[in-house]
Amino acid sequence: MQESTSSSRISSFYKLEHQQRLEKIAEFLGESNFSQDHFLNTGNTEFQTVDNMIENAIGTMNIPIGVATNMIIDGKDRLIPMATEESSVVAAVCNAARQCRATGGFYTHTSEHIMIGQIQLIDVINPMITKQVILENEHDIKAICNDVDPLLVKLGGGFKGLEVRVLDDGHEYNIIVHILVDTCDAMGANAVNSMVEALSPALEGWTSAKANMRILSNLADKRLSMARATWPTDEIGGEAVRDAMLSAFRFADTDPYRAATHNKGIMNGISAVILATGNDTRAIEAGAHAYACKTGQYRSLSSWGVDKDGNLCGSLELPMAVGLIGGATKVHPTAQQNLEILNIDSADELARITCAVGLAQNFAAMKALVTTGIQKGHMSLHAKNIAVMAGAKAHEVDKVTELLVQSGKVRIDVAQEILATLRHKSG
Structure with a gap:
């Protein structure tokens, strides 16, 4: 890329039309791979809507939306739209929810708004x-x-x-x-x-x-959401897995270094629902991490134990300042469609659902960590991304992904070698 000698001082950039803004950027960059056509395509959101949401808009960043299945929340089956770029997040929630359906799924509570x-x-x-x-x-x-x-x-x-x-x-x-x-x-x-x-x-x-x-x-500690669920011991792999997960929780609750990653896993699920519904991810994350310090030490947001039958019980409590009116929630057409999928009538319902997703995510992460390790499931899903990065076409992606997982080396150089071999054999 040729280094630009232009100035970033562009007077009244916000007054320019969409195409004119992109032309200014291209002029600033000089010779580069910058594509005006790419930013002219704003997908299913009209540019006028985008331009009304932020200053100096030039386009959109499409984040994948997946749907978490298997969720029962307060006795009602739910489908949960989640916006995230991390491949294993949605699958983790689906698996966690499936394993606690026999005990009624998730039960929730919220305080005042x-x-x-x-x-x-x-x-x-x-x-x-x-x-x-x-x-x-x-x-x-x-x-x-x-x-x-x-x-x-x-x-x-x-x-x-x-x-x-x-x-x-x-x-x-x-x-x-x-x-x-x-x-x-x-x-x-x-x-x-x-x-x-x-x-x-x-x-x-x-x-x-x-x-x-x-x-x-943003420390909305008078606007709390809570969720709890019970996972039967035989559903999660037995007492050894249960006890290992309890030990993992105690580790997170006493060590801030572990708690940071433990709570990040919880927020993987929560932030995905918050983003999908057009709510403020930064506000929710700031409130959650501040709340994790309420005792004076950064600790686990979740709590884990056993019931009288020896089953694994988890609960999650954190601030949840979400809304259904105002901001991107009311303006962004995809956020509106995701709220349709959720089929909710109040911010209270959204807070309850989001908290339940955070608990499911936490269960899945802890179980993976104490059994197969976090990388097995994560990298199996990540392999498809690596295959695409290596240059695999649509009809090649599944085969390259399969061979990558079998190799145990989910890396782009390995994917390129596999792709070259496949093409040589078919050529």
Whole structure:
């Protein structure tokens, strides 16, 4: 690739038409493999929709969507759309769900839809007096917040409570005001952020302090989702497998290095459902990992044990701030279709389903790790990607994949050798 001598300073790039933006990029790159035609094809989403969702849009990045089968959640069979590029994730959920169908599948629970908005007050003269002054004005605070979104209040949501915390940051005392907001079927970021911004001038007037930061918290620990399931011992390979999985859980719960990967496995499933439905993957992931530190040490989000019959029982609890209205959930046509597949009527249902998927993913990962190892199943599925990367055509992919798995060496150089051999024999 020839190095560009162009400037990245492109005035009013956002005002250009789709083709014009791509031409500007091609001009900037000079000689390269950049394909304007590739980005002109935005698949099943019109470019105007894409352009309305982000600034300076040039195209789309298609992520595969698979459907997890076998899921029973709260007595109802479900098909779960999952958007992910990782080959083994969907299969893992299907297998985990199949193995607990005999015990009724997954049972779930959610708390209220309460989100937290934070206002940081600095230049505080007397923190304890300031705290009390704020609490004394809760009635007016409620009125200010609810005036921001009357429709939310009409739907049963809006301001539900007030918390005031005193923090010593080592430099000065901060007063942290929390407004607790029921966001109903919305994730709630826009409503909460608007409320804390509207409230800040009044707080400054009552306290003579300065409102510095005003923003929603993604540690939504008042909006929790829980899921549990039981796997019969004979379904998972016997007591030895069960005990090995319990040992694996204890390892994750006591060692942050293991817990990070353990919880990443949980989020493989959760983030795939969140992305498929147009919700905010970054918010869910941030909240989950922060919640994993609630005891002061980063630990497992899930918990595992046995029941009176010796069967393996798992549970998962984490913040789940999801919505069915607003943002990409309401705008993106594929997100809308995925919600149709889920056949749900509320954000509460989506939170329950997503949590159950996270538990299924966790079960599958732990079982694989203590039995065949994570690579056997993962690499078997990954082999197809390697075959395509090696240049296999549609009619060659399955054979190259099969031979790759048999070789035990799922690498692109091995795939190229296999492909060359196959073509030589057929040629």
